[in-house]
Amino acid sequence: MSKTQLHAGQAAPTVSADALKRFATDVFARAGMPKADAAVVAEVLVWANLRGVDTHGVTRIPRYVDLIETGEMNPRPAMAVRTETAASVLIEADRAAGPVAMTRATAEALRKARDAGVGLALVRATTHTAALGYYTFAAAREGMAAIALAASLPNVVYHGTRAAGVSTSPISIAVPGREPLVLDMATSVVSMGKLNQAKRTGERIPEGWALDKDGNPTTDPRAAQIPLPMAGPKGSGLSLMIECITSLIASNPLLAESLEGTPEGRRHRQNGFVMAIDLAQFGDPENFRREVDRLVKALKSLPVDRDAGEILMPGERGRRTFESRSRDGIPIPRAVYDELQALANRLGVAMFPSLSR
Amino acid sequence: MSKTQLHAGQAAPTVSADALKRFATDVFARAGMPKADAAVVAEVLVWANLRGVDTHGVTRIPRYVDLIETGEMNPRPAMAVRTETAASVLIEADRAAGPVAMTRATAEALRKARDAGVGLALVRATTHTAALGYYTFAAAREGMAAIALAASLPNVVYHGTRAAGVSTSPISIAVPGREPLVLDMATSVVSMGKLNQAKRTGERIPEGWALDKDGNPTTDPRAAQIPLPMAGPKGSGLSLMIECITSLIASNPLLAESLEGTPEGRRHRQNGFVMAIDLAQFGDPENFRREVDRLVKALKSLPVDRDAGEILMPGERGRRTFESRSRDGIPIPRAVYDELQALANRLGVAMFPSLSR
Numbered sequence: 001m002s003k004t005q006l007h008a009g010q011a012a013p014t015v016s017a018d019a020l021k022r023f024a025t026d027v028f029a030r031a032g033m034p035k036a037d038a039a040v041v042a043e044v045l046v047w048a049n050l051r052g053v054d055t056h057g058v059t060r061i062p063r064y065v066d067l068i069e070t071g072e073m074n075p076r077p078a079m080a081v082r083t084e085t086a087a088s089v090l091i092e093a094d095r096a097a098g099p100v101a102m103t104r105a106t107a108e109a110l111r112k113a114r115d116a117g118v119g120l121a122l123v124r125a126t127t128h129t130a131a132l133g134y135y136t137f138a139a140a141r142e143g144m145a146a147i148a149l150a151a152s153l154p155n156v157v158y159h160g161t162r163a164a165g166v167s168t169s170p171i172s173i174a175v176p177g178r179e180p181l182v183l184d185m186a187t188s189v190v191s192m193g194k195l196n197q198a199k200r201t202g203e204r205i206p207e208g209w210a211l212d213k214d215g216n217p218t219t220d221p222r223a224a225q226i227p228l229p230m231a232g233p234k235g236s237g238l239s240l241m242i243e244c245i246t247s248l249i250a251s252n253p254l255l256a257e258s259l260e261g262t263p264e265g266r267r268h269r270q271n272g273f274v275m276a277i278d279l280a281q282f283g284d285p286e287n288f289r290r291e292v293d294r295l296v297k298a299l300k301s302l303p304v305d306r307d308a309g310e311i312l313m314p315g316e317r318g319r320r321t322f323e324s325r326s327r328d329g330i331p332i333p334r335a336v337y338d339e340l341q342a343l344a345n346r347l348g349v350a351m352f353p354s355l356s357r
Numbered sequence: 358m359s360k361t362q363l364h365a366g367q368a369a370p371t372v373s374a375d376a377l378k379r380f381a382t383d384v385f386a387r388a389g390m391p392k393a394d395a396a397v398v399a400e401v402l403v404w405a406n407l408r409g410v411d412t413h414g415v416t417r418i419p420r421y422v423d424l425i426e427t428g429e430m431n432p433r434p435a436m437a438v439r440t441e442t443a444a445s446v447l448i449e450a451d452r453a454a455g456p457v458a459m460t461r462a463t464a465e466a467l468r469k470a471r472d473a474g475v476g477l478a479l480v481r482a483t484t485h486t487a488a489l490g491y492y493t494f495a496a497a498r499e500g501m502a503a504i505a506l507a508a509s510l511p512n513v514v515y516h517g518t519r520a521a522g523v524s525t526s527p528i529s530i531a532v533p534g535r536e537p538l539v540l541d542m543a544t545s546v547v548s549m550g551k552l553n554q555a556k557r558t559g560e561r562i563p564e565g566w567a568l569d570k571d572g573n574p575t576t577d578p579r580a581a582q583i584p585l586p587m588a589g590p591k592g593s594g595l596s597l598m599i600e601c602i603t604s605l606i607a608s609n610p611l612l613a614e615s616l617e618g619t620p621e622g623r624r625h626r627q628n629g630f631v632m633a634i635d636l637a638q639f640g641d642p643e644n645f646r647r648e649v650d651r652l653v654k655a656l657k658s659l660p661v662d663r664d665a666g667e668i669l670m671p672g673e674r675g676r677r678t679f680e681s682r683s684r685d686g687i688p689i690p691r692a693v694y695d696e697l698q699a700l701a702n703r704l705g706v707a708m709f710p711s712l713s714r
Contacts, residue, residue, distance in 0.1 A: 085474025085638050087444035117442025118477045120634065145602045160668040161659035173598040181601065183594045215660060230588040237540045237671045240656070241530040244538065245502045248648045251640045256648065259655035275632075277477065281442050283608045291605045291613065298616035299597070302518035303572060311517040314594040 013337050013354035014329035020058060021046045023344070023352035027061055028097075030347045031068045032075035037100045041130075044099035048131040049330045052321030053184075055193025056131040059336045062343050064097065064128070072268040073097055073127045079104060082124065087116035090250060091123050098129035098270060102148070105274045106135040110142055113276035123272035124250035133184035133315065136174035139276050140182065143285050148172045149273040151246040153258050153265075156188040157226050158240070159233040162215025164226045166239035166255065168192060174315070176279070177292030182315030187239045188227040195224055246273040329355040370694050370711035371686035377415060378403045380701070380709035384418055385454075387704045388425045389432035394457045398487075401456035405488040406687045409678030410541075412550025413488040416693045419700050421454065421485070429625040430454055430484045436461060439481065444473035447607060448480050455486035455627060459505075462631045463492040467499055470633035480629035481607035490541035490672065493531035496633050497539065500642050505529045506630040508603040510615050510622075513545040514583050515597070516590040519572025521583045523596035523612065525549060531672070533636070534649030539672030544596045545584040552581055603630040686712045 024042030029035050041064070049057030067073035077094035079101065084090075089108045093101035105121035112119025129150040139146030150170050158165025168191060172184040190209045198205050198221035210224035211217055218224050229235030240255075247254050250271050257265030279285045300311050332340070332354075344351045381399030386392050398421070406414035424430035434451035436458065441447075446465045450458035462478035469476025486507040496503035507527050515522025525548060529541040547566045555562050555578035567581035568574055575581050586592030597612075604611050607628050614622030636642045657668050689697070689711075701708045 083474075083639050085635075087469075087473035087475045088634075088638075090639055112444075116444035116473055117440075118444045118475060118632075120475045122639070145606060147602075158656050158659060158668070160662055160665035161656070162662050163659045165656045165659050171595075173595075173602065175598070175601040175605070181598065183598050185591045185594065189588065215662075230591055231546065233669070233671075234542045234587055237542065238528075238530075240652070240671065241532070241538065241540050243652065244532045244649060245504075245530065245634065248532070248645055248652075249502060249634060249636060249639050251644070253648050253652065256652045256655045259658070275475075277445075277602065277606060278442075279606060281445075282440050282447055282479070282606050287608070288605055291610050292601060295597070295600065295605075295610065295613045298613045299515050299518070299522045301616070302515060302520045302522050305517055305519050305572075308517035311515070312590070314590075314597065 012331045012333050014331050015352050015354055016329050017046050017050055017326060019352040020049065020330060023340075023349070024058060024061055026349045027065065027343065027347060028075070030349050031065050033068075033097070034076065037075070037097065040103050041097045041099045044103070044130045044134050046330070047134050050322045050325045051131070051133070051318035052325070053131050053133075053318065054333075055191065055196075057330075058332070058340065060128065060130070062339055065343060065347075067127055067268060077101075081108075087112050087118055088120040088122070091121060093123050093126040095269075096126055098126050098272070099134075101126035102129050102132075102135050102272050102274065103138075105272055106138055106146075106148075106276075109146070109274040109276040110139060110144060113144055113278040117278055117281045119276045119278075121274045122246065122250045123274070124252045126270050126272055127268060129270055129272050131184065132170050132172035133174070133182045133318070135274055136172040136184070137180055137182050137315075139274075140174040140176045140180035143176055143279055144276040145175045145279060146173070146277070147273075147275045149242045149246050151243045151254055151271045151273075153269070154255050155192065155226065156239060157211060157228050157236065159229055159236040162211060165259065166229065166236050166243065168227070169239040169242040171238070171242070175288075175292060176285070177289050177296065179319055180315065181292060181296075181313055182318065184315070187230055187235045187242070189230045189235065190227050192227065195221070195227060198224070242273075247271045369688045369690050371688050372709050372711055373686050374403050374407055374683060376709040377406065377687060380697075380706070381415060381418055383706045384422065384700065384704060385432070387706050388422050390454070391433065394432070394454065397460050398454045398456045401460070401487045401491050403687070404491050407679045407682045408488070408490070408675035409682070410488050410490075410675065412548065412553075414687075415689070415697065417485065417487070419696055422700060422704075424484055424625060434458075438465075444469050444475055445477040445479070448478060450480050450483040452626075453483055455483050455629070456491075458483035459486050459489075459492050459629050459631065462629060463495055463503075463505075463633075466503070466631040466633040467496060467501060470501055470635040474635055474638045476633045476635075478631045479603065479607045480631075481609045483627050483629055484625060486627055486629050488541065489527050489529035490531070490539045490675070492631055493529040493541070494537055494539050494672075496631075497531040497533045497537035500533055500636055501633040502532045502636060503530070503634070504630075504632045506599045506603050508600045508611055508628045508630075510626070511612050512549065512583065513596060514568060514585050514593065516586055516593040519568060522616065523586065523593050523600065525584070526596040526599040528595070528599070532645075532649055533642070534646050534653065536676055537672065538649060538653075538670055539675065541672070544587055544592045544599070546587045546592065547584050549584065552578070552584060555581070599630075604628045
């Protein structure tokens with residue numbers, strides 16, 4: 001029996017969130033992070049798995065360790081506030097792990113919003129920000145409305161060109177309700193994660209998803225290289241403006257450096273933007289939550305589109321997955337499990353126990 | 358010769374921006390606005406014409422006068438700051454004309470941004486906000502990055518339903534450069550203006566643009582009633598979140614009131630959001646402009662998509678139209694001209710002179 005057949009016959013291991021967090025914390029601590037920072041990164045990655053955003057979960061652990069080992073991610077960054085105004089901070093992240101820098105930024109945005117009604121934290125020179133929804137969700141739990149943006153290297157077509165000119169630049173917006181509404185979306189028509197999934201299954205991708213390496217449209221998932229922007233000029237326009245209001249305000253241009261092929265442009269780098277609005281300073285926060293719930297109810301009362309099956313609110317599917325996975329555990333695909341096992345062996349870290357095999 | 362044939366044989370009148378502004382100012386003053394407010398509305402509408410956004414230009418004048426005459430738009434509003442924090446204001450607009458309320462909001466956002474680094478102005482209970490790009494462009498001219506949002510009544514499909522649940526909720530983002538970059542986009546796949554244009558020409562619309570009145574997909578422009586959201590759940594999710602962070606923070610819900618069919622929900626109402634970031638407080642503003650220009654140059658150097666024809670930046674087409682129309686005048690379609698002529702006669706206002714007929 002080949003290794004593939006053996007694996008195909010095995011169910012994906014299922015793991016509790018706590019066990020997975022302990023494992024991820026151990027790995028990042030072993031890779032050089034202070035224990036508290038390692039726990040923050042573990043928390044953000046496992047949250048993504050709990051919400052069903054597996055592309056931004058523990059599958060990223062080996063890549064993060066790579067980034068540390070190649071010097072792109074700084075496990076012991078000297079993060080510092082570079083600029084501070086009454087309503088904002090600009091944080092120099094010193095190539096910190098994204099979750100460490102963005103968690104700090106979220107705390108600063110909340111603090112500024114409590115002082116000034118609205119608070120903005122810009123993050124300069126971080127690494128992969130992970131699931132942006134984590135930060136806006138955290139702000140919503142504190143009674144705030146929040147907007148988070150991330151700027152990254154060019155990997156999405158700029159409309160009108162046949163090449164990568166902008167990034168997937170996600171946008172997340174969250175507000176409190178009985179359950180928070182949490183929108184978290186890429187500005188590309190399809191995420192890199194979905195494209196990679198199609199590559200693995202070999203299933204044809206729809207027209208309008210991606211170009212091949214030569215800049216020609218393709219429906220062959222193996223040839224697909226560069227996702228197209230969402231809604232053409234709208235998606236790439238949003239992504240361009242996100243680079244401007246995030247990277248350029250933070251004096252850390254990503255797109256131009258990379259497009260010009262400078263040495264700095266070849267490094268893994270991201271910038272972040274977290275804005276919070278303190279609802280209590282504009283009205284009764286309880287009333288705000290009631291109005292969110294009222295709007296949800298009104299939208300759910302509309303006639304359903306049979307093709308879509310049901311009427312979902314931003315973040316609703318993630319909340320359901322969170323509930324089931326918190327209860328039943330997180331399924332880890334065999335290939336990811338094997339990669340984590342190999343990493344655990346190499347670093348001398350104990351592998352997480354599975355609830356099932 | 359029938360009237361239609363007569364008109365078909367005539368070129369559209371062309372008018373200077375100044376003449377059009379004087380005319381619009383006279384109309385709104387006659388309809389009850391203080392002269393200064395009338396001039397602000399005229400300025401914003403004619404700017405849209407100059408930029409080529411004719412759907413948001415003087416074609417709106419008769420509708421605005423209707424709104425005044427039916428009591429929906431208040432020509433002499435008692436606008437007031439309802440809430441003020443170090444970095445924000447919430448303005449009660451008292452059903453002011455959108456341009457009057459949004460121009461005030463932009464000034465307040467700039468003032469707060471100068472004080473606090475970032476400034477947010479929320480506008481409660483205004484009317485049609487007109488072209489959002491006007492306000493962000495004005496902020497960019499003052500050395501600010503700006504984001505503007507508008508919330509309105511449901512006229513766009515909420516993804517997963519077959520009915521209007523959210524609005525076209527535009528987003529505008531602008532930053533300074535040699536020329537400002539100005540993104541101004543609806544969150545629907547197509548604007549109401551484009552849909553109405555197809556209705557007039559009778560040309561088939563692409564699949565995925567709109568549903569008919571029964572909630573079924575259609576390519577017949579005359580049957581098309583409800584535009585679909587841009588990129589499915591992304592567009593309608595953005596629109597929903599814009600309602601939350603604009604209308605619900607301002608305690609003036611629009612979507613739920615309308616979906617529930619309350620008396621208030623049947624009135625014409627909008628809310629607005631203008632945020633400004635003072636670039637000078639985060640770095641050298643000259644360097645920021647240079648970086649914007651550098652990024653534009655890098656994107657324009659990418660291989661062009663022959664189908665698109667050329668690589669455009671957000672707002673670039675509008676800037677070109679602005680230049681040519683500032684020089685050569687604004688063409689006014691015959692039907693719009695006739696409607697404005699009838700309004701002028703009714704109100705006893707002198708019609709604007711044409712540069713040509």
